[in-house]
Amino acid sequence: MRRTPRAHGHRTVAVVTTALALTAALHQPASAEPATLPEVRAELDRLYHDAEVATEKYNAVDGEVTRQKKRVSTLKAQVMSTEKKLTRLTELAGVAARTQYRGGGVPAEVQFVLADNFERALDNASLARQAHRGTNRVMTALAKTQEELRTRSDDADDELKRLRKNRRSMGSHRTTIQARIDEAQKMESRLAEKQRRELAALERETADEAQAKWVESGVLDTAGTEGSSAGSKAVAFATRELGKPYVWGAEGPDSYDCSGLTSQAWLAAGVAIPRTSQDQWRLLHRVPVADMRPGDLIIYNADATHVSLYIGDGRMIHAPRPGRSVTVAPAGSLEILGVVRPDA
Template sequence: MRRTLRAQGHRTAVTVTLALALTATAPQPARAEPGTLTEVRAELKRLYHDAEVATSRYDAADEKVTGQEKRVHALRSRIEAAETRLGRLTSLAGAAARAQYRGDSLPAEMQFALSDNPERALDNASLARRAQQATQGVLTALTATREDLETRTDEADDVLESLRRNRRAKDTERRAVEKHIAAAKRLESRLEKKEIERLAALEKKEADDAQAAWVDTGILDKVGTDATPAGRKAIAFATRQLGKPYVWGAEGPDSYDCSGLTSQAWLAAGHPIPRTSEEQWRRLKHVPLEDMRPGDLIIYFADASHVALYIGDGEIIQAPRPGRWVYVSPAASMEILGVVRPDA
């Protein structure tokens, strides 16, 4: 009976082992290689869009890191000041305690440190009472300074831990950006020169068709044509950046990503705005598309992962994607999510 059970167990183990081996060696499902240029175009759009999403997350983490580094520096300065004050108060408290132990009046150094009128301090008839009050004041200040120092130190520790987390997040998003861009470049590198030209023509036709459909709605008869003074400054800044390369994570002066360009344009106009396209969409005032005017920002895609500066006549200035440069393009060449106004 035992031999039968052992034999059955052996056969079961062999069967399971064989099944696992077959599963391990069986070909796993993989993303199909794009065949037609239309498929190549779709895959490139996906890869560059994913890269832009990761870029936006990288920018957000970078902004947090920058802010937290400044906060840590400020907290360290306050901690140093509190430590200096703590040392001075400890010294004064020690001097007061020694004087009281000896039965003396207020020490000379404390008289001059604490008196509103040091010249008259030695002649004050109520010096003993003042000494007692002053000593109590020093002890109270000493306790408060110690508590403040502990609070600042704990706060600095919390900020440092948050800073470390955001640095890790920044590194993760950096790797994601590089991965998507590398995949897109590998795909493009396999194309012949004629295919690259046809791909560019296909991209232009898609943009032109989308723009034509948008214009046919009569939208340009409704939108504003006059920018505000600040809007004109933002447009002037963006115009001066034409031809500069797109570099993810960059905000000038030699290169930009999409939200780096728009945030710097409006900073130059005297209106600081959030760094990322998602935050620009979330925090700036939304305006209806038909009320759009030059200087407004158009936010693209359902995830608000791209942004451009509207300059009028149905055109935008944008920093599009890796391998491209800042240029003027049709406003409706991409899926419009909405419009925001930095100087509302």
């Protein structure tokens, strides 16, 4: 998650050699080479943010593929159903035509039943002709519907192919970013033990500073302390998932990404919500941050690429990033965009 640490000139650490090696795996050509731990931390945060952007885009396209597959399946089923109806009507129309031809226009069984009532027989013949014309109209309409459904089914197939191609492209981009992050984590692990401790301390300090500033603003003075029945169930679900690893695109039960965790937590509470953090921000009911309550979702970053589940007392549960696990963290430690309430 991207954070902007304060200048720590007094904490410049002798990690230039390691940082330069880390840069080979991390930085874009136009980026300045990180020479201090704060700069290394900022570079790692930038990469993790890029990874979340790629993940959310992939998840969105993947969701579209799933929905489109269902649409294609439904259309194909409708085509088959229409074809069966059309075939059956064609068979019935043929039987009726042959029967009328043999009986002079009126089915033999009808003539037998109505032989003692000539007027009724004539009425029945008129009804038979009307039924025949009606059958033809239905067959014409069904044939037209069949053609329209086939066209829609073909178009849906084309759209599904386009979405799958887009998903492959997104997956390739995501794989590239994952490779860079893997290398970054390897480089980070090669830091001296003291440097790793200092890097972790720097991350905690940055988070604590952001949380303290957030709390001091008074935002928690009016925040709710109890969630709705569904919200409490969502919090209980997320609490049970603590310690499970972050995995891109995962929705449980063994691992999660950020929006995979929040969507599954609310699904466990009986409320289906959008899969990605960006759609959660776009489609769910927004509430003021000062009015949030346990169970609400906190959306982070200007591009809504991270989400957590607020659990009260200024804390949240989230799946942070690759290499980390589902954890409890200060809710204001990241850049808050806003809050949404799934069961508003």
